[in-house]
Amino acid sequence: MEPLAASDPRQVGVYRLHFRLGAGGMGRVFLGFSPAGRAVAVKVVHPELARIRNSCNVSGGGTRG
Numbered sequence: 001m002e003p004l005a006a007s008d009p010r011q012v013g014v015y016r017l018h019f020r021l022g023a024g025g026m027g028r029v030f031l032g033f034s035p036a037g038r039a040v041a042v043k044v045v046h047p048e049l050a051r052i053r054n055s056c057n058v059s060g061g062g063t064r065g
């Protein structure tokens with residue numbers, strides 16, 4: 001886990017980003033928090049790999065509760 005860089009987004013959709021978890025060929029992954037305070041992993045795909053720019057595709061996984 002690393003601090004956010006100056007070039008990293010601070011928010012994606014409703015999720016506030018706090019740390020960078022990693023990066024790879026597809027993009028960067030951040031630790032974010034929902035408005036309710038739930039921790040989530042948020043992947044930001046590299047622009048050249050995204051089909052539609054300026055959109056956010058959020059998929060939930062795991063358990064909810």
